[in-house]
Amino acid sequence: MFKRMMYPMAFATLAAAVQVSALEAISDREMSEINGQAFIKVDATSYNQGTGDWAGQYEFTKVNLGLDIETLTTADTLKVGEFERTAYQDGTVPVLNDDRTIIYDANGNPVVHEADIIINDFALGRVENYRNAAEATIDPFMIRDPYIELAYKVEDGVRRVAGVRIGFAQAQGWLSGEIVSLTGRFQGEIRGLVATVYEQNCDSWLDGFNCLELSLAQSTEIYTQIDLLDASNGSGTAGNGEAYLKRASWAGVPNGRSFESDDSGFIAGLIPTLTVADDCEVTGTPACFRTTLYQSIYVGQEGVGFEEGGAASGTFVSLQTEAVPWEDLSGLDSADRVLTERGAYLNMAQYAGPGGGEDVRYPLYLDLYTATNGQERVATCVGQLKGC
Amino acid sequence: MNKALFLTPALLAAAISAQADLVALDDASLSETTGEGLGMALENFVFNVDDAVTTVTGIESSDGSEVNVAWTEFYIMGEGSNNGTTEVAGQIGSVLHPWVLQSVRGSRGLADTDASYNADYLNFGSDIALLELATDQYDNPVENIVPYSQFSLYQGCVWGQPGCTTGAGANGVAVQKIDAEIAGYQADRTEIDNRYTNLVQINQTIIDDASATGYIGVAEQERDDAKAVSEGSYNDMAFHYNNTLDDDERGEIKLGQRADCGLFNTSCSSDERTYNASVDQYDEDFYAYVDKIKALTEAYNDPDRSSTGVSYIQRVRDIGRFRVLCGSDLSSSECTAGLIARKQETRDGIASVSVALGSGVTRRGGLDIGSKFAFTLNSTDQDGNVTERTDFLDIDMKGVYFDGSHFRLWSRPDENGQSELNGELSLNLYAKEMNINVCGEACEGDATLTAESTLYLDNFAMSLNLGYGEIQPMKFGVTSDGNFEFELVKPDAAAIGVDTSDPAAMQEFYNSYYENAPKSFIYVGNVQVGTGAGSNLGSITVDGLRSQYLKVTSRDI
Numbered sequence: 024m025f026k027r028m029m030y031p032m033a034f035a036t037l038a039a040a041v042q043v044s045a046l047e048a049i050s051d052r053e054m055s056e057i058n059g060q061a062f063i064k065v066d067a068t069s070y071n072q073g074t075g076d077w078a079g080q081y082e083f084t085k086v087n088l089g090l091d092i093e094t095l096t097t098a099d100t101l102k103v104g105e106f107e108r109t110a111y112q113d114g115t116v117p118v119l120n121d122d123r124t125i126i127y128d129a130n131g132n133p134v135v136h137e138a139d140i141i142i143n144d145f146a147l148g149r150v151e152n153y154r155n156a157a158e159a160t161i162d163p164f165m166i167r168d169p170y171i172e173l174a175y176k177v178e179d180g181v182r183r184v185a186g187v188r189i190g191f192a193q194a195q196g197w198l199s200g201e202i203v204s205l206t207g208r209f210q211g212e213i214r215g216l217v218a219t220v221y222e223q224n225c226d227s228w229l230d231g232f233n234c235l236e237l238s239l240a241q242s243t244e245i246y247t248q249i250d251l252l253d254a255s256n257g258s259g260t261a262g263n264g265e266a267y268l269k270r271a272s273w274a275g276v277p278n279g280r281s282f283e284s285d286d287s288g289f290i291a292g293l294i295p296t297l298t299v300a301d302d303c304e305v306t307g308t309p310a311c312f313r314t315t316l317y318q319s320i321y322v323g324q325e326g327v328g329f330e331e332g333g334a335a336s337g338t339f340v341s342l343q344t345e346a347v348p349w350e351d352l353s354g355l356d357s358a359d360r361v362l363t364e365r366g367a368y369l370n371m372a373q374y375a376g377p378g379g380g381e382d383v384r385y386p387l388y389l390d391l392y393t394a395t396n397g398q399e400r401v402a403t404c405v406g407q408l409k410g411c
Numbered sequence: 412m413n414k415a416l417f418l419t420p421a422l423l424a425a426a427i428s429a430q431a432d433l434v435a436l437d438d439a440s441l442s443e444t445t446g447e448g449l450g451m452a453l454e455n456f457v458f459n460v461d462d463a464v465t466t467v468t469g470i471e472s473s474d475g476s477e478v479n480v481a482w483t484e485f486y487i488m489g490e491g492s493n494n495g496t497t498e499v500a501g502q503i504g505s506v507l508h509p510w511v512l513q514s515v516r517g518s519r520g521l522a523d524t525d526a527s528y529n530a531d532y533l534n535f536g537s538d539i540a541l542l543e544l545a546t547d548q549y550d551n552p553v554e555n556i557v558p559y560s561q562f563s564l565y566q567g568c569v570w571g572q573p574g575c576t577t578g579a580g581a582n583g584v585a586v587q588k589i590d591a592e593i594a595g596y597q598a599d600r601t602e603i604d605n606r607y608t609n610l611v612q613i614n615q616t617i618i619d620d621a622s623a624t625g626y627i628g629v630a631e632q633e634r635d636d637a638k639a640v641s642e643g644s645y646n647d648m649a650f651h652y653n654n655t656l657d658d659d660e661r662g663e664i665k666l667g668q669r670a671d672c673g674l675f676n677t678s679c680s681s682d683e684r685t686y687n688a689s690v691d692q693y694d695e696d697f698y699a700y701v702d703k704i705k706a707l708t709e710a711y712n713d714p715d716r717s718s719t720g721v722s723y724i725q726r727v728r729d730i731g732r733f734r735v736l737c738g739s740d741l742s743s744s745e746c747t748a749g750l751i752a753r754k755q756e757t758r759d760g761i762a763s764v765s766v767a768l769g770s771g772v773t774r775r776g777g778l779d780i781g782s783k784f785a786f787t788l789n790s791t792d793q794d795g796n797v798t799e800r801t802d803f804l805d806i807d808m809k810g811v812y813f814d815g816s817h818f819r820l821w822s823r824p825d826e827n828g829q830s831e832l833n834g835e836l837s838l839n840l841y842a843k844e845m846n847i848n849v850c851g852e853a854c855e856g857d858a859t860l861t862a863e864s865t866l867y868l869d870n871f872a873m874s875l876n877l878g879y880g881e882i883q884p885m886k887f888g889v890t891s892d893g894n895f896e897f898e899l900v901k902p903d904a905a906a907i908g909v910d911t912s913d914p915a916a917m918q919e920f921y922n923s924y925y926e927n928a929p930k931s932f933i934y935v936g937n938v939q940v941g942t943g944a945g946s947n948l949g950s951i952t953v954d955g956l957r958s959q960y961l962k963v964t965s966r967d968i
Contacts (some may be wrong), residue, residue: 062894062965065470065478067790067800082790084802087473088966092961095901099750099930099955106949138949144735148960156917161901161960168968173849180853182803183864183940216701227447242694244667286668344866344940344948366948399724400731404959406918410735410749411925411957 037232045172062089068350070360075264076346077362082182083350086174093163094254095148097403102140103342104367108269113364114261115269116253123254123303123311136204136270139367140340144410146403149319153402164196164322165329174347181331186347186363189303190339190370193322197401199409202314205251207359207369209314213276214246215391220298220308245282245294246331248373249389252277254311257303266362275311276300308391316397320387324376332377335386341368356380448513448543452504458487459495473968474797476789481752484783484805492779494807494846502780508547508814514540517821519881519907534880534907541821546839547814553767554773556814558760560841560872562768564934564950565589565761569810569843569870570768580769581762587757596751600736603729606721610733610741613719617726626716627723630707637700644693651686667693739922748926753955777810777843803851808871810843823881835878836883837929842871863941870936870950876956879928881906890964899961900926931956 029209064087071080094095104273110117110125110133117125117133126134147164174186202209218241221234252259259277261268276282281295282305337353343363351358354375361370376382389398404411467480486492489501504510517535521528527537535541552558565585568575607613620627652666660683664670669682669690679687710716711724719726733741738748746752783805790800816839825831840909845868847912854860877899878885888896904911904920911917932955938948 061468062968064473064968065786065788066472067788067802069790069792069800072793081803082800083788087968089966091964091966094958094962095960096956096958098953098957099753100952102950102952104948104956105952106947155914157912158915158922159917159921163962168598168966175849181860181864182849182851182853184847184866185940218698218701232645237889241510270874285665342938342948342951344938344946399727407739408731410731411919 032118063087064089070174070348070350071402073348073360073362076364077348077360080177081185081348082175082177083172084175085170087168087170089168090166092166092169094166095150095161095163095403096146097409098145099143099410101141101142101145101200102138103340103349105137108135108139108366110135113269113366114263114267115306116271117255118240118272119254121313125255136272138204139206139270140369141203142200143203144400144403146409147196147198149197149199149401149403151402153405153408156405161199164194164198165334166191166194167329167334168192171395172349174343174349176345176347183344185345186341186343186349188339188341188349188368190337190352192352193329193334193336194338195329195334196321197319199319199400199403201318202272204272205314206269206271206367207251207363208372209251209271209274209369209387210372210385211249211274211387211389212246212385213249213389213391213394214244217241217243217294219391220245220306228353243284243294244288245284245298247280247282247298247300248277248385249274249276249387251314252303252311254303257301257311266364269366272314273311273315274317275303276305277301309394312394317387318400319398320371322371322386324384327377335384336375337370337372337374338369338386341370342366343368347356352382355383443883448515450504450506450509450511452502452506452509454502454505455500456487456497456503457489457500459498460485460486472788474789474791478786478788481785481787482782483785483850484781486779486781488779490776490779490810490843495779495781502776503778503881504547508549509853510547511543511545513543513545515543516540517881532880535821536881539821541819543817543819545817549814551767552760552763552771553759554814554840556812556839556872557874558757558764559774560839560870560934561757562761562764563841564872564936564952566765567936569936571773572843577763581766583765583769585761586758586765589687589754589761593751593754593758596736596754599732600746600751603733606725606729607719610730613721613726614730614741616717616719617723617730620717620723626708626904627710629887630703630710634700634703634707635697637703641693641696641700644679644689644696648686648689648693651682651689655682656686657682740925744914746921750955753930777812778840779807779809780809781805801851803849805848805851807846808842808844809846810841812841813839815839819878821884823884832887833881835876835880836875836885838873838875840871840873840875842868844869845871863943865941867937867939868935869939870934872934873932874929875931875933876929877931877961879924883923883928894965894967896965897961897963899958901960928957930954 066085066087068083068085069081070083073081074080108115114136117135119125128134130246149162151160151162152158169189169191172188172190173184174188175182176185221241250259251268251274253268253271254273254275257275257278259268259280276314278301280300284294293394298305300310303309321337322338323329324333337351339349339352341347341349341363343365345365346362347363349363351361355373356375372388373383376384400408402408461485467482468477470478470480472478484495486495487501488495489499491497492499515529515532516527517537517539518528518532519535520529520537523530551553562585563569565588566575566578567584570576570579603610609742619625621631621712622628649666652661654851656670660670660680667690669687670679672679672687674685676684712722714720714722714725717723717726730741734749736749736751737743737746738752739839740748751795784803786802786804787799788802789797791797815837817835817837819835821833822830823833847868848854848861848864850861850864854864879902881903883900883902886900888898888899890896902921902924904917907920909916909920933951933953935951937950940946
């Protein structure tokens with residue numbers, strides 16, 4: 024947009040307002056080299072290859088904004104999709120006690136969170152040296168090329184709005200908040216040494232076959248992906264054909280998933296067999312954690328510059344009135360469509376790193392030792408951690 | 412455009428102090444007037460372009476093709492216009508509550524007895540004059556957009572519409588709901604209080620424990636030291652792997668794996684043995700680092716390490732939560748700041764509105780605003796096939812209000828001594844309904860199809876506050892390559908003469924900023940497509956929103 028200075032008066036007014044002194048005439052040659060910048064692009068796409076709830080004709084209109092944004096922004100409450108849901112319908116999970124037992128209301132029904140996404144004390148960016156107000160500095164959250172996209176469902180020639188999403192082409196920095204309820208994809212990777220599993224479960228290698236094998240592989244690094252799950256039973260799937268869990272408040276290694284290892288050899292080859300998650304445990308090691316434990320998440324790669332590939336891609340928040348297959352903008356070779364259903368959806372999932380479409384990166388990295396401690400909140404205020 | 416433009420019957424420009432019927436000024440009176448400002452009210456007006464079409468060009472898609480925009484409808488009318496089809500007269504401001512364009516002197520540094528003093532402009536130095544455009548202002552809470560929109564959110568419906576004519580009053584639905592919310596916060600605060608006898612002391616204990624000699628500080632330092640040793644060993648191992656092993660030797664193992672030197676450690680090169688030794692050293696140092704992590708974890712979670720009997724990590728969380736609820740002052744037994752105080756203030760406004768509406772007070776009518784657009788653009792399907800398509804967008808907003816908004820501009824020298832434009836924006840918007848339809852020609856003349864394909868956003872409220880006087884102004888600029896820059900600067904203590912090198916003074920400055928700088932909010936009471944109950948998506952709330960820093964720079968895409 025504005026390829027040829029669509030609104031020269033507006034630009035002239037701004038420029039005049041900013042520099043009211045030392046003005047110099049611009050030559051015709053210099054003037055001829057100036058173009059307005061095209062910072063808005065509108066793209067239309069369509070998709071009709073979905074199945075099940077995502078079958079039929081979809082059309083999309085995406086407004087891309089060419090903007091670089093730096094910010095430290097906080098909000099007391101962020102609540103999206105506050106409507107009635109019932110536990111174990113549409114993939115909705117119940118609210119649990121710390122011991123993973125279900126909380127019931129006075130009528131004996133499992134309690135569910137009141138909204139699809141609830142984040143308290145939300146923040147983008149952080150304050151460094153927050154305890155010394157004279158030395159405190161802002162470490163901003165960086166966003167490049169935000170967009171807003173509308174999805175339409177077309178049936179019998181009639182179009183209706185099916186969803187809207189807001190996302191960023193790239194983002195990097197600290198995202199903080201008390202994540203009370205989450206619907207969508209919240210993925211991370213948990214890494215550690217086999218020694219962690221061994222030490223927590225085996226007094227010696229004589230404790231059983233697994234302990235013998237684990238004792239031999241203690242220096243092997245293992246890893247796996249974590250997702251939102253229903254911690255009452257460790258399940259990561261919604262069942263009944265639903266695509267994902269709704270209003271989850273726990274994340275971890277879902278039932279049946281194993282740790283993997285890049286090491287080769289007989290012992291390392293046994294790792295997947297020895298480390299299958301079941302009911303929120305991996306061979307006795309806790310494998311499910313409350314999302315509220317992770318009060319700050321670094322989006323992108325800490326220590327790597329924004330321009331050097333440190334930014335994450337594919338993050339968005341959306342609201343659908345019915346099933347919508349959004350385009351997956353993670354950049355991964357395996358990316359297809361992000362299948363969303365009625366309600367709100369937050370996508371903080373794996374994305375492609377600077378190495379390309381096979382270089383899988385996660386928005387959250389944990390290690391087995393500290394996963395149960397959670398991630399303490401980074402400060403987002405001067406003089407206090409949060410709530411300003 | 413402007414095929415039909417009605418401004419009926421009056422365009423009134425009045426001095427902002429006007430309180431009664433207008434009378435003509437004689438020459439003598441006119442000569443005594445000064446330039447305080449201009450009050451403006453548009454009464455009984457209708458703006459409607461009917462079926463005139465404005466074409467917008469210059470927008471492109473990512474593939475460089477043109478997007479043609481046809482703007483086919485734009486109307487502003489009084490509430491009840493039935494999507495702009497019935498020309499109901501509307502009001503923008505009134506003689507008693509006009510929109511105002513004025514130049515105002517800042518009041519910081521003035522005595523409150525000074526004739527120019529005005530508490531609304533205390534964040535501006537008395538040496539500057541700012542230009543202000545302000546919409547109509549109301550003290551009456553029923554007419555004031557902020558408490559009224561917050562009442563509507565908590566009430567859960569648009570007052571006066573079918574199904575929303577009861578449940579107001581001193582103990583109405585909205586009041587009970589926010590009371591319950593505040594009670595939840597108070598319970599959180601009580602739970603924290605009950606764990607301790609003295610929060611100030613707990614805070615000091617936290618600081619002491621995390622000091623260089625405290626048990627947390629010592630454990631953190633030991634972890635950091637072990638980490639540094641471990642990283643050094645890793646670098647040493649990586650150096651040997653990358654620089655001393657040859658390609659064949661590297662091809663047999665990954666970094667971190669030991670080279671196979673046989674049972675007697677003799678069947679490999681000396682470089683491989685040196686590399687293996689570096690792997691052993693790394694393993695040893697890494698395990699030492701892990702042990703320190705575990706020791707720190709235990710220290711964080713051990714309640715017996717504290718004289719309070721509460722673990723360090725719990726104390727840190729409690730202090731953080733208390734400050735969220737009650738502000739930074741841990742010594743106060745009252746929550747005079749923080750979330751509880753802010754919600755109590757909101758509650759008072761809601762209660763005032765609820766009582767007034769419950770006793771039959773009615774609110775003035777709003778505006779109806781609508782537009783229609785048709786976008787013709789290329790669409791690409793999943794196989795890369797490109798076809799032309801036309802998107803329709805029909806937006807109708809009903810019962811719209813803007814009162815309590817203002818936009819202020821002033822000038823200050825920048826760091827180079829050149830005058831720089833500064834600004835502050837407070838934009839309030841409340842709409843009883845915002846209806847968006849994309850069906851276009853397929854639904855024309857079919858009310859049922861239109862209703863079933865429309866996106867309804869009811870009870871839409873927004874209060875957007877950008878800038879806080881000279882403490883945090885907005886700044887505007889243009890880069891040398893033609894892009895625009897917008898910056899909401901970090902809170903600037905120097906702007907009001909605070910010693911920026913004094914930690915205590917700076918903390919006091921930030922506490923004041925956090926307590927007084929207005930926050931923003933966005934509410935949508937109900938989101939729904941069509942009229943079926945199954946397509947109801949409930950409400951959206953973004954509350955207590957504030958940017959302590961925001962910089963936006965456009966770029967060519």
